[in-house]
Amino acid sequence: MRVSNLITNYGFELITDTDSTVEINGVYSSDLLSFVMANGNSGNAWITVQAHLNILAVASLMEFSCIILPYGVQIDNEVVKKANEENINILKTELDHHDIYKIFIDEEEHESIL
Amino acid sequence: MNSFITNNEGIVLKYIVGTDDFSIVGEVSSKIKKVLKQLNIDNKLIRRVAIATYEAEVNVAIHSLGGYIEVEIIKNEIKIKIRDNGPGIKDTNLAMEKGYSTASTKARELGFGAGMGLPNMKRCSDEFKIESKFGEYTELNMKFVV
Ligand SMILES: Nc1ncnc2c1ncn2[C@@H]1O[C@H](COP(=O)(O)OP(=O)(O)OP(=O)(O)O)[C@@H](O)[C@H]1O
Ligand SMILES: [Mg+2]
Numbered sequence: 001m002r003v004s005n006l007i008t009n010y011g012f013e014l015i016t017d018t019d020s021t022v023e024i025n026g027v028y029s030s031d032l033l034s035f036v037m038a039n040g041n042s043g044n045a046w047i048t049v050q051a052h053l054n055i056l057a058v059a060s061l062m063e064f065s066c067i068i069l070p071y072g073v074q075i076d077n078e079v080v081k082k083a084n085e086e087n088i089n090i091l092k093t094e095l096d097h098h099d100i101y102k103i104f105i106d107e108e109e110h111e112s113i114l
Numbered sequence: 115m116n117s118f119i120t121n122n123e124g125i126v127l128k129y130i131v132g133t134d135d136f137s138i139v140g141e142v143s144s145k146i147k148k149v150l151k152q153l154n155i156d157n158k159l160i161r162r163v164a165i166a167t168y169e170a171e172v173n174v175a176i177h178s179l180g181g182y183i184e185v186e187i188i189k190n191e192i193k194i195k196i197r198d199n200g201p202g203i204k205d206t207n208l209a210m211e212k213g214y215s216t217a218s219t220k221a222r223e224l225g226f227g228a229g230m231g232l233p234n235m236k237r238c239s240d241e242f243k244i245e246s247k248f249g250e251y252t253e254l255n256m257k258f259v260v
Contacts, residue, residue: 033172034230037165038237050225057140061147061164 001107003045003066003089010103012068012091015075016083024065027104029097033058040064047100051075059088066091070100124188125149131174131181131198136221139175142183143167153187155260162238163192163258169231170196170254176221178252192258194239203246210236210244 003020006012014020025043030036031050040046042063048055051073059067066089069075075090083090093100127149129142147164167183174181174196181198203209210232217227236242241257 031225032228032230033225034169034228034234037168038230038234042161048225052224053138054136054140054224057138057144057168061140061143061168062161 001104001111003091005107006045006066006068006091006093006103010093010095012093014089015080015092016088016090018084018087018089020066020089022065022089027101029101037062045104047097049073051079053079053082055079056082056086056088060086065089068093068100070096124186125153127185127187129183129185131171131183131196133175133178133180136172136175136226137224139172140168142171146183146185149185150187150192155192159192159258159260163194166235166238166256166258167194167196169234170194170256172226173231173252174198176217176226181252190260192260194254194256194258196252196254198252200250200252202248202250202252203244204248206244206246 001024003022003024007014007020023043024045026041028040028044029047031048036046036058040062044064045066045068046059046064047068047070049070051069055067068091070093072092072094131142143164146167147160150160150163171183178198179200181196184195186193208214212233213229215227215229221227235256239256240259243255246252
């Protein structure tokens with residue numbers, strides 16, 4: 001699935017002015033940065049409630065496809081501005097982790113049928 | 115970059131890591147990653163170096179009084195040295211344990227302090243050495259086979 005699919009089909013909001021055509025390769029979630037560094041994989045969508053500048057370096061070093069902020073978590077303009085400069089997709093949703101994971105599982109099942 | 119030397123032996127890059135603002139860490143490791151990409155180094159290796167240098171940079175920023183990261187790229191080896199100006203680590207064996215952390219509340223609020231940084235560095239590198247004198251310095255030396 002592409003990042004854009006989360007926007008068009010699931011109502012996620014892309015808050016950066018970035019390239020949402022990139023392919024998502026799996027999903028990972030943790031708010032502890034060294035767990036993310038240890039267990040994340042390139043192409044992952046990363047769900048985190050951390051909404052500060054440090055998540056950008058992590059997302060870029062790990063080559064994540066996007067950052068997903070759940071529960072409608074707020075983010076500073078400063079972070080959005082820097083994410084735009086570095087072309088890092090940041091998505092917002094009111095959904096919680098469970099419902100986000102469910103989307104990924106449904107999409108995987110859908111893809112395996114096709 | 116703070117200095118850049120090339121000669122027949124290879125390339126040496128040196129970056130200063132400050133400690134005044136850890137609301138934004140990772141600039142040095144991002145720069146190192148860019149250089150390695152330009153040198154067409156294998157992606158999997160770049161990834162391991164990126165993780166290890168990031169964790170080292172974070173540690174210098176949140177636990178130390180400041181220091182530097184030096185990267186030496188030779189034909190079939192990448193050597194990375196991270197050295198800071200203290201305060202040093204009393205018990206390096208304890209510091210290497212998964213989950214051990216003395217990170218401040220401020221650092222923990224930003225997602226640091228899982229006690230996984232040093233174990234991550236060891237796992238990602240082909241050779242890992244930690245040396246510290248309490249009250250003086252901490253020095254890490256990592257090697258990656260290209
Ligand atoms: N450069 C350093 N100077 C002084 N103490 C250090 C340094 N690096 C690590 N330490 C000590 O070793 C501990 C473990 O380091 P490690 O990187 O494994 O975990 P952490 O930094 O606490 O958390 P995490 O890396 O998971 O965010 C630190 O909490 C700190 O007490
Ligand atoms: Mg650490």
